[in-house]
Amino acid sequence: MSGAKLEAAGKPDLPRSNPKPPGPWRAVWHKFIRNPYALTGLCILLFFIITAVFARWLAPYNPSQIDLLYANLPAGTDNHLLGTDELGRDIFSRLLYSSQISLLVGFSVAIVSVVIGTLIGALSGYFGGWLDTCFMRLVDVMNSIPLLFLNILILAIFGSKFSYMILVLAFTSWMGVARLVRGTFLQLREMQYVEAAKAIGVSDWSIIFKHLLRNASFPIIVNATLMVGGAILSESALSYLGLGVQSPATSWGLMLTNAQEFMLVDPIQALYPGLCILIVVLAVNFIGDGIRDALDPRKKIKIPRRRLNQWRKDYSKFGT
Amino acid sequence: MTEYLIRRILQSVLVLFLITLVTFALIHAAPGGPAQIFLSPNMSQEAAKVQMHNLGLDKPVYIQYIRWIGDLLQGDLGYTFKNHIPVGDILWPTVKNTIVLMSAAWFLAMLIAIPWGIYNSTAEYGLSDQTASIISYIGFAMPTFWFGIILQEIFALKLDWLPLSDMWTMGKEGQPSDLLLHLVLPVTVLTLGFLAAYVKYSRSSMLEVLHQDYIRTARAKGVQERRVVFRHALRNALIPIITILGLDLPMLVAGAALTENVFNWPGMGRLFVNMALAREYSVLMAITLIVAVMVIIGNLIADLLYALVDPRVQLGRKGGRAA
Numbered sequence: 001m002s003g004a005k006l007e008a009a010g011k012p013d014l015p016r017s018n019p020k021p022p023g024p025w026r027a028v029w030h031k032f033i034r035n036p037y038a039l040t041g042l043c044i045l046l047f048f049i050i051t052a053v054f055a056r057w058l059a060p061y062n063p064s065q066i067d068l069l070y071a072n073l074p075a076g077t078d079n080h081l082l083g084t085d086e087l088g089r090d091i092f093s094r095l096l097y098s099s100q101i102s103l104l105v106g107f108s109v110a111i112v113s114v115v116i117g118t119l120i121g122a123l124s125g126y127f128g129g130w131l132d133t134c135f136m137r138l139v140d141v142m143n144s145i146p147l148l149f150l151n152i153l154i155l156a157i158f159g160s161k162f163s164y165m166i167l168v169l170a171f172t173s174w175m176g177v178a179r180l181v182r183g184t185f186l187q188l189r190e191m192q193y194v195e196a197a198k199a200i201g202v203s204d205w206s207i208i209f210k211h212l213l214r215n216a217s218f219p220i221i222v223n224a225t226l227m228v229g230g231a232i233l234s235e236s237a238l239s240y241l242g243l244g245v246q247s248p249a250t251s252w253g254l255m256l257t258n259a260q261e262f263m264l265v266d267p268i269q270a271l272y273p274g275l276c277i278l279i280v281v282l283a284v285n286f287i288g289d290g291i292r293d294a295l296d297p298r299k300k301i302k303i304p305r306r307r308l309n310q311w312r313k314d315y316s317k318f319g320t
Numbered sequence: 321m322t323e324y325l326i327r328r329i330l331q332s333v334l335v336l337f338l339i340t341l342v343t344f345a346l347i348h349a350a351p352g353g354p355a356q357i358f359l360s361p362n363m364s365q366e367a368a369k370v371q372m373h374n375l376g377l378d379k380p381v382y383i384q385y386i387r388w389i390g391d392l393l394q395g396d397l398g399y400t401f402k403n404h405i406p407v408g409d410i411l412w413p414t415v416k417n418t419i420v421l422m423s424a425a426w427f428l429a430m431l432i433a434i435p436w437g438i439y440n441s442t443a444e445y446g447l448s449d450q451t452a453s454i455i456s457y458i459g460f461a462m463p464t465f466w467f468g469i470i471l472q473e474i475f476a477l478k479l480d481w482l483p484l485s486d487m488w489t490m491g492k493e494g495q496p497s498d499l500l501l502h503l504v505l506p507v508t509v510l511t512l513g514f515l516a517a518y519v520k521y522s523r524s525s526m527l528e529v530l531h532q533d534y535i536r537t538a539r540a541k542g543v544q545e546r547r548v549v550f551r552h553a554l555r556n557a558l559i560p561i562i563t564i565l566g567l568d569l570p571m572l573v574a575g576a577a578l579t580e581n582v583f584n585w586p587g588m589g590r591l592f593v594n595m596a597l598a599r600e601y602s603v604l605m606a607i608t609l610i611v612a613v614m615v616i617i618g619n620l621i622a623d624l625l626y627a628l629v630d631p632r633v634q635l636g637r638k639g640g641r642a643a
Contacts, residue, residue: 156596274466281461
């Protein structure tokens, strides 16, 4: 935290010598890192991302290497940090490699569905008319189908390829973003700068992408962040049902299927992958909430009592 | 009102038609189509043709669709490909089982969540409020099936208090006490999921009302706090809550696919997953249809209830919420 810096700024004898006011991104960032939950979430997510990227070098064993001689070892034996599963595969290595899959699915689904949702929302918000009606009815229909059923149906019909799963999850989660972008665009398109841009002959596409989208970007980012968590959960659910990631690749959901099958032999196995999912999704949700709070000008910053007292002491005319 | 109802029902039929069309198209877009599940490579061409003909799969897709709709209107959901069992025979019992499970969880969640949310709105950021917010954070971030597995390990395997899975113990089918014991774990899992959302909703909708001017007026003229909360605020706060509950109604049929799989509950969600893995398309079509019907009924009920509790809402008028 930038506690020292803030305290320095709070001293009355230090004049503010900031030549230019902080931009919106900096302002949001400063508010964001003052939120302890959001900061913790960010650190945890970065930790998971780093371990996922370097899984190849961090993992002590090959995650799909079967060694029946050393099956179901308890944690800590024989250099197996968390023991081995029913086929003798190293659980710690499998967890590391699974985090790659889960994070990859989470982020790519969020990106793809934000692109789809933004495009549809922007078009229907900006142009309105029959285009808007069609797209919004489509959103209504999509929202009225239970999405887990739809995911299961499509994956069962077309087979569970990794790329299919990302596409299917993205195609069933763009509706929130579309609604949001449409709503923002409906407001923004009445702004005077849009009128001005139109008057000097800027094309519709430039207005959408250069002016409006930039102004709508903050709520989109919040929504995208929260979507990462949802996508990770959906992936684990589909993999658990046997319709997502297929062996020999691993994912936390797939590991849970195994763990449930061999619950009687090794009950502790079920703990790790579930905890990983819980922690990552919690971290992502904290980050999303943190960004949302940082963007909300009405949200008051929590100032610790210690700092408040310090300020009182510093600014009080009479001392304490 | 009647006019509105008729229009809504007509709209619903249209949406249903679209959904069946999309599902049917999806299934026939699959590589190999529905035929691939019973055609084996060592079958002779002739035998395959006879099979296709018997099941009506050699006709063009639109004729198959019209046939399917026609059968459906007569209450015939079709037959499974593999064993040629009527779909209705395997489907309806599972629907009943799912409704038993889900309604238990739903009512329990409502009974806990709404009073709790109301209480939390009167004691904002108190201990109980923060507990609820922690629960809802965890409830949203936790994979429900993992929670189920952990509960199974603790209460069924380690402590041996409750049955591990299934709906009945062998030989005790039909005893209510046995059913109750089997319900405890899955209902706990499902309730937590509902609870996370409902406490949040009821708290925030109460808070919204409690900050309004007429509540201040009521307090200013000396109405008791209890009366302010339950008489003045709750009535208005219930409106959005009721809408959410109505919109969640279809979950009673569709919501438990994961939990049913964890606990081996013989419900519709588990049937759907099993049939999806076995590619029994007629069953999948039937379940999709039932779920879609439930969703539409749920939406309709939510809208009607909305008009019932809120006299400001006038159904069918242009510019109204439900128009």
